[in-house]
Amino acid sequence: MGTRELLARHRFVCVEKEKLTLGEYSFLTHGEVHDTVVSFSKGLTKIDTGNSGRIALFAETCVEWIMAAMGCLRQGSVVVTVYPTLALQEIVLALSEAEVSVIITSQSLLGRTAEVFQNYPGIKHVIVFEDQLVGLGTVPEVLKGVAVTPFKDVVEAGECLSLSLPQPTGSDVAVIMYTSGSVSSPKGVQLTHNNILSSVVSYIPMMDFRPNERFLAFLPLSHVMEFCCLIGHVWLNNLILFGSPMTLTSRSPKVMEGSLGDVQVAKPTYMNAVPLILDRVVMGVNQAVAEKGFLATKMFKAALALKRSQRTPAFVCEILDALVFKQIATQLGGNLRIIAVGGSPLCAETQVLMRALFGCVIQVGYGASETAACITATDGRDLRTGHCGAPCHGVQLGLLDWDECSYRITDKPFPRGEVIVAGPCVSKGYFKRPEDTQRVFIEIDGQHFFCTGDIAQIDDTGVVRIIDRKKDIVKLNDGEYIAVGRIEMKMKTNPFVDNIFVYVRPGSNRCICIVVANAGQVMKLGQELNLDLSFEDLCQTPEVVANVLQRLQAHGLELGLTKRELPVALYLTPSPWTPETGLVGPALKIRRKVVEAHFRDQIDAMYNNGPEKTR
Structure with a gap:
């Protein structure tokens, strides 16, 4: 397992930003990792974990995170994972509900831990991953x-102990994984040792894990997909290199100018990603090419069209890779074999472009925390887009009629309905939430099923296409339905959009949107309109807003949206949505209720003053 050396930390007081100078990776051998896990598990026996025996992991993705987790599991403790980016009251809710008295965190989160302690004094012991430069640093006064x-x-402390530890059984709860709460408050999903291992065993062949992979782990390990994939690579003794979304590429916000990003140093063969990251990668490539001028852009588009065509001979693609795409591929290390994508729907155009630009397989997975990430995965040889593959090994997948929106298993040409899942990967339910558990976990003919809330179609080849989501479907006042998630997925591919939230007011018949504006595109538009204004001021200029709205509407029509699905008004915000803002979850999913509340005044203004005011 590898961690990059932190050479220097630079603080820019004027803009309240921090950038890092990072070096090469330093490594722990498999033997060293094993010894650390064993010693940590023994050392934990000297710490009172309270009556619950549960230990919270409240830290960013790093090598210590997974060693601590495995150490806890090895000695029979239940790991409670909590996203550090959750709102304070949500963190307190999770820790108090789980009755945690021991929390494992990082030096950078000691301040946040102190805030939590002030609202949840049940914390008795804090174990800290030290910083490379300052070690433990200054402990906040409140934690004295x-x-x-x-x-x-x-x-x-555990190295000098000789003792035997209790062996957990497969049916014991291993992890209580608190969700990011994209729609409601976070819930603790109980995953047993069997749930996790069955998911890993299913994923290894479906996701084509191979020995000698270089796996870059940078998504939150509190996210079930990253956690289970990492366990799979540990199982295969693969090289695991740790990174961060904030230092992923040389253009990432915390990378000091002149330093390379994690992916360029790690040179992974395999990595996980969420769709928004891939959308931004494609957008970045297109912008970089456009800056080289008309002729370069024309040549690039011609080469890309050839590479995308399935009729182009292999030797021509190899020539194009050497002449055109090799330099682009180095932006993600140059060695990528597979990018596994999950967390939300992936736009078909992004999937095709990533495959052509980087010469790697884009493997789409579909799952949930409640199924230990494991439901379906695409076959890397299947070049079709718009689906998420066939069920993984051991997964029983079915459909239930949803009469309200006329999705039925008797539909032609293919059955449609809500996806339900059974099998050894399915959670026993939510921790201390019997009503929530009874609502989505059901018994059918003695089988324990999880109701996903996703609407799917299963075609004649057995692959699953997610076509809607119950929570994303909104009924208009004329009785018709639209899926706001589908609209957002399409609109995110527009270069003016860094992120987007589509909303329909109850009783309305059209939608509006909040758009996180792309600074480069908006500044370029300002120049075209002869507006000498800052990025923030341009976002509030009616002429710019109207121009961007017109472009978005045209973009939506090109991608197959109907006129009723096109936003009739928008609000441009210059501020990015990061997990730290609370507006998106750790996997960059929009937290719909939080965004709606945050932009309530702007939403009301669009409906009261815009084209919607009489409808």
């Missing part, structure tokens, strides 16, 4: 009455 121990001290 709490036992604060560096991770390495727990490991060292």
Whole structure:
């Protein structure tokens, strides 16, 4: 397992930003990782975990995170994963509900942990992953009455202990994974050791894990997809390199100018991603090419059209890779074999472009925390888009009629309905939430099923196409339905859009949207309109807003949206939506209720003053 060396930290007080100078990767051998896990598990026996025996992991993705998790599981403790980017009240809810007294965190999150402690004094012991430069640093005053121990001290304490540890069984709960709460408050999904192992066993052949992979882990390990994939690569003794979304590429916000991003240093053969990241990669490539001028852009588009065509001979594609696409591929390390995508729907155009630009397989997975990530995965040899593959090994997948929107298993040419899942990967339910558990976990003929809320169609080849989501479908006042998630997926591919939230007011018959504006595109538009204004001011200029709205509407029509699906008004925000803002989850899913509340005044203004005011 590899971690990049932190050489220097640069703070820019004027803009309240921090950038990092990072070096090469330093490595732990498999033997060293194993010894650390064993010693940590023994060292934990000297720490009182309270009556619950549950230990919270509240940290960013790093090598210590997974070693701590495996150490906890090895000695029979239940790991409670909590996203550090959740709102304070949501973190407190999770920890108090799980009755956690021991929390494992990082030095950079000690301040956040102190805030949590002030609202949940049940924390008795804090184990800290030390910073490479400052070590433990200064412990916040509010934590002075709490036992604060560096991770390495727990490991060292366990090295001199000789004892046998209790062996957990497959049916024991291993992890309580608190969801990011994209629609409602976070819920603790209970995953047993069997749930996790069955998911990994299913995923290894379906996702084509191979020995000697270089896996870059940068998504939150509190996200079930990254967690289970990493366990799979540990199982195969593959090289795992750790990174961060904030330092992923040389253009990432925390990378100091002159430093390379994680992906360029790690040179992975395999990595996971969420669709929004791939949308931004494609957008970045297109913008970089456009800056080279008309002739270069024309040549690039011609080469891309050839590469995309399935009729182009292999030797021609190899020539194009050498002459045109090799330099682009180096932006993601140059060695990528597979990018596994999950978390939300992937636009078909993005899937095709990523495959052509980087010469790698884009493998789409579909799952949920409640199924330990495992439901379906595409076959890398299947070049079709718009589907998420066939059910994984051991997964029983069925459809239920949803009469309200006329989705039925008797539909022609293919059955449609809500996806339900059974099998060894399915969770027993939510921790201390019996009503929520009864609502989505059902029994059919003695089988324990999870109701996903996703609407799918299964074609004659057995692959699953997610066509709607119950929570994303909105009924208009004329009785028709639109899927806001589908509209957002299409609109995110427009270069003016860094992110988008589509909303329909109850009783209305059209939608509006909040758009996180792309700074480069908006500044370029400002120049075209002869407006000498800042990015922030341009976002509030009616002429710019109207121009962007017109472009979005045209873009939507090109991608097959109907006129009723096109937003009739928009609000441009210059501020990015990051997990730290609370507007998106760790996997960059929009937290719909939070965004709606945050932009309530702007939404009301669009409906009261715009083309919707009489409807």
